[in-house]
Amino acid sequence: MGTKQFKAESKRLLEMMIHSIYTHKEIFLRELISNASDAIDKLYFKSLTDDKVGLNKDDFAIWIDTDKEARTLKITDNGIGMTEEELENNLGTIANSGSFKFKSENKLEEDNQIIGQFGVGFYSAFMVAKKVTVISKAYGSDKAYRWESEGVDGYTITEDDKDTVGTVIILEMLDDTDDEKYGEFLDEYRIKGLIKKYSDYIRFPIKMKVQHSRPKEQTEEDKAANKPVEYEDYIEVETLNSMVPLWKKSKSELKEEDYKHFYTEKFYDYNEPLKYAHVKNEGMPSYNALLYIPSKAPFDYYSKEYEKGLQLYSNGVLIMDKCADLLPDYFSFVKGLVDSEDLSLNISREMLQHDRQLKVIAKSIEKTISSELKKMLKNEREKYEEFWKAFGMQVKYGVYSEFGMNKDKLQDLLLFTSSKDNKLVTLDEYVTGMREEQKYIYYATGESVARIEQLPQTELVKDNGFEILYLTDSIDEFAIKVIAKYKDKEFKNVSADDLGLETPEKKEELKAKEEESADMLKELGEALDGKVTKVVLSQRLKSHPVCLTSEGEITLEMEKVLNSMPTDQQVHAQRVLEINPEHEIYGKLKAIAEAGDKDKLTKYAKLLYTQALMIEGMPIDNPVEFSNLVCELM
Numbered sequence: 001m002g003t004k005q006f007k008a009e010s011k012r013l014l015e016m017m018i019h020s021i022y023t024h025k026e027i028f029l030r031e032l033i034s035n036a037s038d039a040i041d042k043l044y045f046k047s048l049t050d051d052k053v054g055l056n057k058d059d060f061a062i063w064i065d066t067d068k069e070a071r072t073l074k075i076t077d078n079g080i081g082m083t084e085e086e087l088e089n090n091l092g093t094i095a096n097s098g099s100f101k102f103k104s105e106n107k108l109e110e111d112n113q114i115i116g117q118f119g120v121g122f123y124s125a126f127m128v129a130k131k132v133t134v135i136s137k138a139y140g141s142d143k144a145y146r147w148e149s150e151g152v153d154g155y156t157i158t159e160d161d162k163d164t165v166g167t168v169i170i171l172e173m174l175d176d177t178d179d180e181k182y183g184e185f186l187d188e189y190r191i192k193g194l195i196k197k198y199s200d201y202i203r204f205p206i207k208m209k210v211q212h213s214r215p216k217e218q219t220e221e222d223k224a225a226n227k228p229v230e231y232e233d234y235i236e237v238e239t240l241n242s243m244v245p246l247w248k249k250s251k252s253e254l255k256e257e258d259y260k261h262f263y264t265e266k267f268y269d270y271n272e273p274l275k276y277a278h279v280k281n282e283g284m285p286s287y288n289a290l291l292y293i294p295s296k297a298p299f300d301y302y303s304k305e306y307e308k309g310l311q312l313y314s315n316g317v318l319i320m321d322k323c324a325d326l327l328p329d330y331f332s333f334v335k336g337l338v339d340s341e342d343l344s345l346n347i348s349r350e351m352l353q354h355d356r357q358l359k360v361i362a363k364s365i366e367k368t369i370s371s372e373l374k375k376m377l378k379n380e381r382e383k384y385e386e387f388w389k390a391f392g393m394q395v396k397y398g399v400y401s402e403f404g405m406n407k408d409k410l411q412d413l414l415l416f417t418s419s420k421d422n423k424l425v426t427l428d429e430y431v432t433g434m435r436e437e438q439k440y441i442y443y444a445t446g447e448s449v450a451r452i453e454q455l456p457q458t459e460l461v462k463d464n465g466f467e468i469l470y471l472t473d474s475i476d477e478f479a480i481k482v483i484a485k486y487k488d489k490e491f492k493n494v495s496a497d498d499l500g501l502e503t504p505e506k507k508e509e510l511k512a513k514e515e516e517s518a519d520m521l522k523e524l525g526e527a528l529d530g531k532v533t534k535v536v537l538s539q540r541l542k543s544h545p546v547c548l549t550s551e552g553e554i555t556l557e558m559e560k561v562l563n564s565m566p567t568d569q570q571v572h573a574q575r576v577l578e579i580n581p582e583h584e585i586y587g588k589l590k591a592i593a594e595a596g597d598k599d600k601l602t603k604y605a606k607l608l609y610t611q612a613l614m615i616e617g618m619p620i621d622n623p624v625e626f627s628n629l630v631c632e633l634m
Contacts, residue, residue, distance in 0.1 A: 003154040004088075015152055025180075028128050029191070030198035031121035032075050032169055034317055036062045037202045039079025039167055043139055046080070053139070064195075064208040064240070066186045071173045073129075073186060078166040081138035087147045087157055091122060091134065126151050128182050129171035135160050136167040192240055201245040201316030201339075210238045245316050247288040247339060251278055263292050267335050271295045274387055276336075277372050281364060285342030285357045291369060292335045297390045301333065308332035310365070313339035325355065326362045330398020330410060331369045333391040338365065373413055377426070385424055388415045396479045404482035411483055416476070417449055419458070419468040427486045430467060439500040440492035443469040445477050445557035447617060456544030456615065457494040463542060464501050468494060474561045481553075494540070495549040495556070502539050510539050513581050520593035520601070524577070527605035531575065531621075535605075537586075538578035545585040548612040549576045556616055577609055603629055 040060045047053035055078070063076040082090060125132045130150060137144035144162035149155035162168070174182040184190050188210060195206055216230045246254070246262050263273045272295060279289040289310075300306045308329070309322030316339060327334055343357055377384045388395075392415060399407045399414070415424040420433075430441060442461050446452035452470045461468055471477055480491050492499060502510075514521065514537050524535040533551060541547060550556050550573040559573040579586055585608070592601050610626045613619070620626055 003156055005154045006152070025127045026185075026194055027198070028124040029185070029194045030317065031124045033062060033195070033199045033202060033206060035122055036075060036077035036079060036167070036169075037204055039077050039081065040204050042080040043078075043165070046139065060204045062202070062204060062206045064191060064206065066188070066191070068183070068186050071183065071186065073171045073173065075169045075171075076166065078164060081141070081165050081167055082134075082136040082145070083138040083141055084143075084145045084157060086138065087134065087136060087145055091147050091149075091155070125169070125171055128173060128185055130174045131172040133170040133172075134167060135162055135170075137162040137165050139165045195240045197321075198318045200241045200318075201243065201248075201313070202241055203243055203316065205239045205243060206241045207237055207239055209235050212236055245288075245313075245339065247278065247290045247337070248316075254278070259290070262290070263335070266337075267292070269294060269335075273335075274383060275372060275376055277368055279365075279368055281361075283360075283364070285340050285361060287338050287340035287342070287361055287364075289338045289365060289368070290336045291365070291372070293372070293387060293391075294333060294335060295386065295390070297333065301391075302393070306332075310334070311337035312343075313337060314343050315339070315341055319343070323358075325358050326365055328362075328366055328398070328406070329401065330395055330406065331366065333394060334369055370409060370413075377413065385415065388424065393473055393475065396473065396475045399479040400475055400482050407479075407483050411486060414479075416443070416469040416471060419453075419462065419470065422449060425469075430469065431487050431489055433467065434489070435466070438466055439490075441469065441486060441489050442466055442492050442494055442499075443471050443477075443480060444494045445471045445555065448472055451617060454615075455494070456541050456547040457549065459542040459544070460499060460501055460540040461494050466501075471557075474564075477555060477557055478561075493555060495547075497549075497551065499540060506539065510537055510581065513537055517590065517593075520589060521579075523593065523598065523601055524579075524589070524605045527602035528577070528609055531609060532577045533574045535577045535579065537581045541578060541580035541583070543580075543583075544615075545580050545583040546608045546612050546615075547578050548609075548616050548618075549578055550574055551576060556618065560618065577612060579608070603633060607633065 040062070043053060043055070044057060044060060047055055060078060063074075065074040065076070066072070067074075132149055134147040135144060136147070144160045146158050146160035147155060148158075173185060174180070176183050185194075188208070191208065199206060211233055212235075213231045213233055216232050218227065218229065246258065259276045259278070260272045263269065263276065264271075273292040274295040275293040277289075277291045279287075279291065281287050281289070291310075298306065307322050307324070308327050309320070309324040310326040311318060312320040312323040312326065323338070326338055338361060340357070340361065373384070373387070376387065395410055395413055399410050411427060414427060416427075416430075417423070418425045418430065425433075427441070434441075444452045444455055444458050446455065449470050449472060452458065452472070458468055471480065477493075484491065517537065521535045521537070525532060528535070532548075538547065548556060550559075552574045554562075554571060554573040556573050556575070559571050562571040579589070589601070589604060592604065606625065607629045610620055610622075610629075613621075
């Protein structure tokens with residue numbers, strides 16, 4: 001029989017499919033094994049109602065054979081096989097799927113999971129092979145047929161000899177080039193790796209004859225003569241796939257060790273996971289999932305190189321190694337997989353046709369993660385705090401990002417160090433522990449807890465016996481500003497204008513002192529030449545002489561964070577220099593002002609401002625001038 005041309009679908013379509021549809025050439029093995037599994041599924045389905053099949057489920061298998069000398073890879077199945085007409089229709093017409101037709105005609109339920117719904121998967125073989133041969137004998141047929149093609153130039157179909165029902169696909173691999181080593185697909189370790197990666201959960205065994213070596217048994221004479229041990233080769237049949245996915249097993253037959261072992265093996269983590277969840281969702285779309293929270297952040301977690309995502313399977317076949325759409329950014333630390341039978345795949349089986357199904361699954365996954373974290377926070381506090389140290393920053397970014405759209409979902413997961421025993425507390429715990437007369441949730445910012453505890457601004461709040469949240473991460477205050485209120489309680493920076501702690505009498509007393517010192521305060525402000533918006537007497541300072549605060553939305557800590565970013569724009573908070581009217585420095589300043597010594601007052605202003613900068617951990621404008629001023633005024 002002469003060479004036939006591929007039908008209506010042009011040669012160009014075949015060329016495009018070979019070179020463009022599939023991202024990685026290695027995908028060909030997944031496609032051919034999936035097709036073999038489909039063929040077995042069809043015959044197994046018939047065996048349930050037709051005794052003539054003569055095979056039970058344990059008899060079915062897929063075989064892989066390689067011949068490095070001939071550069072051939074052979075994939076054999078004992079599935080339903082194809083007639084001459086089916087070879088013509090299924091392999092001669094691109095994108096005509098026999099599996100889809102079979103599934104539709106037989107109204108198959110979930111237990112009969114035909115994977116290949118498109119006819120193009122087979123043609124991925126031409127990405128790695130210069131010639132593809134298919135020998136097939138259909139169930140119920142006396143004749144076998146051979147389909148052969150070298151690609152876009154067409155194909156031939158001839159009669160052939162084959163004793164058993166099923167299909168053999170023989171790939172004659174392309175020659176190696178400088179860029180592509182097609183011979184690697186004949187290596188045992190490469191084949192094992194690809195099957196483990198893509199086809200580990202095909203539900204029929206994938207078998208391969210593997211050559212091993214073992215020492216020959218020595219005679220007593222050989223041992224006495226110290227003869228070297230000789231080795232002999234032997235062939236062993238290995239099953240390369242696990243077949244039954246862990247996530248499809250019943251939870252009752254699995255132990256904690258099973259889940260942990262699966263995680264460390266599948267996700268290459270030396271550390272056991274902190275938490276896992278096994279989800280079986282019967283909704284639409286239905287899916288199974290295994291979700292893990294790692295105990296430690298990967299070394300590249302907070303870098304651009306880190307890729308989030310869950311593995312995505314369709315009926316146990318890996319579709320995507322990292323499906324980013326299944327996880328929101330704030331839960332990007334979660335590892336795991338999702339397997340669904342209801343996904344609409346495109347012709348390359350690599351991407352989804354419709355993202356609506358994916359969005360529904362993602363929403364459900366997000367709720368599960370949130371629920372698991374809240375349970376851990378409530379019932380396993382120590383474990384949750386371990387999680388928080390590794391991934392708390394990401395949750396806080398989630399609160400701040402997208403204009404605070406997710407703050408309500410995430411705010412109850414937040415932890416902050418408290419001035420009370422330096423322990424981590426939730427916002428709920430803080431508010432529950434508030435005294436009746438307390439108006440605000442107080443917080444202070446700084447690079448470390450030790451640094452914050454030394455801030456002069458914390459004195460008044462502590463003296464009133466109120467708890468302070470210590471915010472030490474660069475994102476903290478931005479997240480707090482976005483939340484604004486928690487359970488009707490406003491957040492208040494200890495450096496804010498009005499802390500709500502001053503009595504009317506104290507306010508009046510301070511006002512009188514400010515009026516009395518108005519000229520001096522004005523002169524101090526002018527001496528600082530625009531570095532501060534004003535100099536005021538402080539109502540918050542107790543023992544310290546001076547501190548810096550700010551007016552407006554940008555605080556001093558936010559200024560530090562924003563200016564540390566690699567941008568050309570520099571942000572400036574509206575700084576206020578506060579002087580303690582109860583400190584002896586106030587009397588000293590008054591005396592200098594009354595003596596009319598403007599030069600000395602200017603020097604004191606610069607000295608006090610620089611001290612305030614140092615307390616805040618901010619850079620000093622002129623260290624040499626500061627050093628000279630200290631020596632001069634001493």
